[in-house]
Structure formats: structure tokens, C-alpha cells
Amino acid sequence: MNVISFSEGYIHLREALELEHKDTDLALRKLRSAICLFEAVLDTNATDNRTLRECAEALLLVNKILKRDRRRQSLTTEMQETNDVLRAEEYLKRAISLCPRDATSRVVLAQHYTQSGKNEQAEELFLDALEINAFNATALLHYSNFLHSIGGVEAAQQFKHFSMLVAKESRNSQ
Numbered sequence: 001m002n003v004i005s006f007s008e009g010y011i012h013l014r015e016a017l018e019l020e021h022k023d024t025d026l027a028l029r030k031l032r033s034a035i036c037l038f039e040a041v042l043d044t045n046a047t048d049n050r051t052l053r054e055c056a057e058a059l060l061l062v063n064k065i066l067k068r069d070r071r072r073q074s075l076t077t078e079m080q081e082t083n084d085v086l087r088a089e090e091y092l093k094r095a096i097s098l099c100p101r102d103a104t105s106r107v108v109l110a111q112h113y114t115q116s117g118k119n120e121q122a123e124e125l126f127l128d129a130l131e132i133n134a135f136n137a138t139a140l141l142h143y144s145n146f147l148h149s150i151g152g153v154e155a156a157q158q159f160k161h162f163s164m165l166v167a168k169e170s171r172n173s174q
Contacts, residue, residue: 002044009035012031013031015030016058035062055088059088104138107139110143119146
């Protein structure tokens, strides 16, 4: 993996996350730059799991920003959004196939499926991630949010409480 390109892409992605609600134009430019850098890394190493996941997250964030900011909508933008989402899904599926024990890629894809209304696929991925690591605080938290979004409020509250305990225990052990 080209460590410098990955690192620069990662920095651009994190900066875009900070700018997402403040300056969407700059956030989108940072995300496009991050995607280019991640894809350059993937050109030299198409099997790098972390780069696949980070690139997919950047693509999905572009899609989220564009959907939220409808004034940017045009036929070209809609086609680009669809292309970005399909690429993101492909990258996440490839990351999962390359590293079957990677719970994080499953959670990212499950979150995307939740936002896309593919609840059965999302739940399956959340449960797979928790099967890999039942104490994964991120998976627990996002699964509880998923349960809440589909109406399982009591189950969601139990999962959220458990995930907060796991996260607290994880911080204390470090």
C-alpha cells in the first residue's frame, strides 16, 4: 500500500467529516480528493481492506451530502450518486470477502443498507458483525440505532445500554 497516499486520503476524509455541515463545497472537494487518493492506492494494491473501506465511506458521504443538499441536483449528479453508491457497495463487499473476520466493513455496509431501506440485509450484516465480535461497541451502537429505526425501541435501548458499557470498559482497559 502506498502509505503516503492512504494517509493523505484519510486526512482529507476526516477533514470532510468536520466540514460536512459547515462548508459543503469544501467538504465535497476534500472527499473527491480522498477518493482519488484511495483509488490510486487501490490501483497498486486492489486487496487492501482498509483502503477499500475508507474509499467506500468517502463515496457514501459524498452521496449523503448531495442528497441532503438538493440544490445541487441534476441528472448528471443523480447518475454520479448512483455510480458512487454502486462503487462503495462493491468496495465494501470486496473488503468483506478479502477479510471475512472484519466486522467494521460489515457495519459500514449495514449502515448504508439501513439508509437505503434494505433492512433485512442490514440486520443480517449487523448480526454477522456481532457474531464476529459480540463486544464490538460500534456494531452494538449502530445495531441499537437500527433496531430503534425499525420500531424495536425496547431492544434498541437494551443494546444501546450494553454498547455504552462495552465502550466504557474498552476505554478503561486501554
